[in-house]
Amino acid sequence: MTHVVEVAYIVAAVCFVLALKWLSAVPTARRGVLVGVVGMALAVGGTLLRPEIESYRFIAVAFVLGTVIGVPMAMMPMTAVPQRTALSHAFGALAAALVGTAEYFLRKDTIDRVVMGALGIEVLLGFLTFTASLMAFGKLQEVLPQRPITFRGQNVLNLSILGLGVALAVALVVWPNQPTAFLVMAGSALVFGVLLIVPIGGADMPTVISLLNSYAGLSAAAMGFVLDNKLLIIAGALDGSSGFILSVIMCRAMNRSFANVLFGAFGQVQASAASKGRKDHRSASAEEAAGILASSRSVMIVPGYGMAVAQAQHKVKELMDLLLRAGVQVRFAIHPVAGRMPGHMNVLLAEANIPYDRLLDLEEANSELPLTDVALVIGANDVTNPAARHDETSPIYGMPILDVDKARTVMVIKRSLNPGFAGIDNELYYLNQTLMLFGDAKAFVTDLVKALAEEQRQAA
Amino acid sequence: MTASDLLSHLYVFVLATLLGFEVIRRVSPLLHTPLMSLTNAISAIAVVGSIVVAGEQKSSLSTILGTAAVCASTINIVGGYLITYRMLRMFKRPERGKP
Numbered sequence: 001m002t003h004v005v006e007v008a009y010i011v012a013a014v015c016f017v018l019a020l021k022w023l024s025a026v027p028t029a030r031r032g033v034l035v036g037v038v039g040m041a042l043a044v045g046g047t048l049l050r051p052e053i054e055s056y057r058f059i060a061v062a063f064v065l066g067t068v069i070g071v072p073m074a075m076m077p078m079t080a081v082p083q084r085t086a087l088s089h090a091f092g093a094l095a096a097a098l099v100g101t102a103e104y105f106l107r108k109d110t111i112d113r114v115v116m117g118a119l120g121i122e123v124l125l126g127f128l129t130f131t132a133s134l135m136a137f138g139k140l141q142e143v144l145p146q147r148p149i150t151f152r153g154q155n156v157l158n159l160s161i162l163g164l165g166v167a168l169a170v171a172l173v174v175w176p177n178q179p180t181a182f183l184v185m186a187g188s189a190l191v192f193g194v195l196l197i198v199p200i201g202g203a204d205m206p207t208v209i210s211l212l213n214s215y216a217g218l219s220a221a222a223m224g225f226v227l228d229n230k231l232l233i234i235a236g237a238l239d240g241s242s243g244f245i246l247s248v249i250m251c252r253a254m255n256r257s258f259a260n261v262l263f264g265a266f267g268q269v270q271a272s273a274a275s276k277g278r279k280d281h282r283s284a285s286a287e288e289a290a291g292i293l294a295s296s297r298s299v300m301i302v303p304g305y306g307m308a309v310a311q312a313q314h315k316v317k318e319l320m321d322l323l324l325r326a327g328v329q330v331r332f333a334i335h336p337v338a339g340r341m342p343g344h345m346n347v348l349l350a351e352a353n354i355p356y357d358r359l360l361d362l363e364e365a366n367s368e369l370p371l372t373d374v375a376l377v378i379g380a381n382d383v384t385n386p387a388a389r390h391d392e393t394s395p396i397y398g399m400p401i402l403d404v405d406k407a408r409t410v411m412v413i414k415r416s417l418n419p420g421f422a423g424i425d426n427e428l429y430y431l432n433q434t435l436m437l438f439g440d441a442k443a444f445v446t447d448l449v450k451a452l453a454e455e456q457r458q459a460a
Numbered sequence: 461m462t463a464s465d466l467l468s469h470l471y472v473f474v475l476a477t478l479l480g481f482e483v484i485r486r487v488s489p490l491l492h493t494p495l496m497s498l499t500n501a502i503s504a505i506a507v508v509g510s511i512v513v514a515g516e517q518k519s520s521l522s523t524i525l526g527t528a529a530v531c532a533s534t535i536n537i538v539g540g541y542l543i544t545y546r547m548l549r550m551f552k553r554p555e556r557g558k559p
Contacts, residue, residue, distance in 0.1 A: 016502050017479060023495055024486045026551050033545045036502060040537055047508045053515030058527040062514065066534020073535065074542035078550075081493060084543065088500050088536045095506040095529040095536075102513045102522035102529075114461045213496055217503045225469050227509045228461065233469055234476040239503035241480030246492060336489060343492025350550040357554035361489045 008046030009231040015039025016235055020242070026356055043231060078351045079308055082209060082340035083140035089212045090133035096219035097126025101186065103226055108177050116176045118225035120169030123182075124189045125219035128165075131193030133212050139202060140340060146202035158195045164188045196262065202340075203382075207250040207261045209341045214243025246342045253336035253362070255388075255399040279430040281417065286447035289411055289437055293448070294455055296373035296409070298329040300365065302402055303345055304338055306379020306414075310441035313352040316378065319445055320354060322452040331358045333365030333375075333402050335383040366403050375407035377428075379441045381414075385426045395424055410434040413444045494547045501540025507533035 016039045022032030048056070076084050100123040104111070111119070138144035168185035172178060200208055217239025224232030251258060284292075293299060301320070307313060320330045332354065338345035346359055360368065369375060377384055380402075387394040388401045404410050410433055417429055417436070428434060437444055487495050510533050514526030 012505075016505075017483065019498060019502065020480070020483045020487070020495075023491060023498055024483070025488060026490065026548070029491060029494065029548045029551075030545065033498060033541060033548065036498060037541050040501070040505070040507075040541070043505055043508055044511070044537075047511045050512060050515075052512055054517045055515060058514050058523060059511055059530055062510075062527045062530035063534050066531045067538050069531075070535040070538030070540075071542065073539040074546060076543075078547070081497070081543070081547075084539075085493075085496055085500065088497075088539060091532040091535050092500060092503050092506060095504070095510055095532040098525040098529040098532070099506065099509045099513050102525040106518050106522050112461055114463075114466050210496070213499065217499065220503045220506045221473060223506055223509050225461075225466070225473075227512070228465065228469075229508060230469065230472045232505055232508060233473050235502050235505035237473050237476035238480040238483075239499040241477045242484045242495060242499040245481060245484050246496065249489075249492075334489075339493075341493060342496060343489060343494070346490045347493045347547050347550065350547070350552065353550075353552060355554045356490055356551045359490060 002051075005046040005049055008042045009229075012039040012043040012046070013231050013234045015042065016238060020238060078347050079311075080141075081347060082205065082344060083137050085341060086133050086137040086140055086209055086212070089209070089216045090130050090137065092216040093126045093129035093133060093212075093219055095126075096216070096223050097123050097130060097186070097189075099223055100126060100219075100226065101182075104182055105179070108179065108182075111176045113173050113176070115226055117169075117173045118222050120172055120185070122219050122222035122226055123186055124165055124169055125215050125222065127186050127189035128162075128193035128196070129212055129215040129219060131190050132196050132208075133193075133216075135194055135197035136205065136208055136212060139197065139200075140205060148199045148201040150199050154195075154199060158192065161188050161192045161195065165192060200261070203337075204254075204261050206337050206339070206341050206344075207247050207254070207256075207258075210243050210247035210250055211258075212243070214240050214247060217241075217243055249336060250342060253400060255396070281430050281436050282434065283436040283438055284411070286437070286444060287451045289435065290448050290451035290455060292409060292411075292435075293323060293328065293374055293376070294326050294452060296328055298331075298372045299323055299374045299376055300331055300333050300360075300369060300372045300404070300407060302333045302335075302375060302377040302380050302384060302404055303349065304335075304378065304380025304383065305340060305345075306381075307441050308339065308345070308348050308379070310379065312378065312442035312445050313348050313354075315442055315445040315449060316349075317352040317354055318449045319452070320358075322449060322456065326452070326456065331360055331365075331368070333360050333362075333369070333404075335362055335380070335402055337383065338380065362400060362402065369403050370406040372407040374409045374411060375404040377404060377410065377412040377414075378445065379413070381426055382424060384412075384428050385424065386431075387424070387427050391427075404428065405431055405433075408433065411437055413437045413439065413441050415440060490551075491548075494544045497540050497544045497547070501537055501544065504533040504536035504540060507537060
């Protein structure tokens with residue numbers, strides 16, 4: 001019977017690798033999900049056959065309960081996907097930490113040092129990821145303040161609590177049978193998880209979510225070392241590397257290091273760059289803007305999270321349809337950190353029925369923007385600021401941006417000239433070719449749609 | 461666990477991590493959100509360890525913790541695969557021959 005289970009595990013591991021491979025492109029992606037489901041079914045089915053299992057009663061109850069909670073969590077609106085993801089990182093990490101705790105108390109008298117080391121890593125990573133993910137959920141759901149909270153000695157305090165946890169994990173390897181030390185270690189991981197997220201601002205959430213994704217995977221892999229199970233090691237390592245790659249991509253997209261994200265408390269108001277005195281800007285009405293859009297050959301829409309907050313994506317789709325009918329080429333320029341998690345903006349636009357071949361990534365968009373008639377910025381700010389290219393004193397200097405200033409005309413829908421999330425003034429707004437369209441994103445796009453529809457009706 | 465067990469586990473871990481890097485590097489940025497929800501569902505493989513701890517019934521503490529862990533993992537398996545599939549269904553095929 002053990003061999004049957006092992007074979008099921010090997011096939012499951014192959015399924016998981018294929019799932020990720022097929023997810024690389026849209027046409028094969030759904031097949032990827034299905035093969036992932038097959039892999040999981042094999043893994044669960046194989047495990048249920050294992051001879052160690054005495055009773056299925058509690059397992060069945062947990063399956064039912066998990067399904068009852070899991071299904072509604074899959075039905076959340078797309079704007080809520082980042083907080084849902086944070087919550088599921090929390091559940092994944094919690095499972096690893098709980099199993100680690102149970103194993104410790106079952107085996108503490110006889111556990112060997114290698115296993116204890118892996119178990120320490122599993123429990124530390126599991127519990128810290130659990131509370132950190134709950135905190136990230138709170139910030140994304142806006143039940144906790146989005147602004148970073150900092151205080152004197154914060155980094156010293158955080159690192160000493162982490163240090164305590166790691167020191168106890170090491171001590172447990174030497175003297176495993178110390179339940180009090182184990183519980184203090186688990187507690188310090190829980191506290192460290194909370195403190196880790198306190199100084200992190202909303203703008204850094206894409207990186208933090210990716211990093212937590214990686215930690216949750218690594219704690220599952222550590223569980224594989226404890227339980228002598230290679231399938232757990234493989235699946236955990238795949239998740240760990242995926243989260244790591246995504247966090248590197250997010251860091252690069254903001255030109256920041258991990259250390260800077262975790263300890264830098266980005267997103268506080270930076271007064272230095274905003275004090276350059278008043279400059280002139282031009283503004284336009286919805287009718288004027290609609291006229292320019294309709295007479296252009298190509299439009300690049302640059303959506304930011306502001307568009308999603310205003311729930312304007314469906315109106316943007318209507319705008320796209322009207323412009324296409326007028327023979328205008330319409331595409332979307334998506335910055336990697338445009339949403340609240342990696343790839344979030346693409347999902348929001350896909351939900352609004354915008355075909356994915358119109359969504360350009362940073363490089364594609366930047367090669368097209370100099371040939372574009374109108375760049376229409378909706379709810380994006382820092383990722384369009386040309387200061388990132390040339391102003392060495394700017395806090396965002398060096399960050400890769402969308403070169404919207406290279407388009408012939410730039411239109412920016414914005415409530416006011418107030419600086420955005422990072423508190424940095426955007427010099428894009430004062431360029432000669434820039435027209436400011438003042439208003440709420442959804443309301444203004446609605447006006448644009450009305451004006452364009454009116455124009456097309458008169459022409460017909 | 462003997463030293464050679466540890467080494468063979470490390471072998472698997474290192475190779476799987478490298479394989480992960482190679483496969484995931486190729487995932488289009490378009491699909492990074494579904495990627496994260498799918499890897500999340502896959503890492504709910506922790507359910508395998510949870511089921512054993514919940515089912516072997518060695519102590520009431522381990523049974524309670526194991527059952528909670530099975531529940532948490534099941535949430536991620538069910539929720540993770542379902543939402544990934546739901547998201548991918550939203551990605552519409554490109555229309556041909558339009559500007």
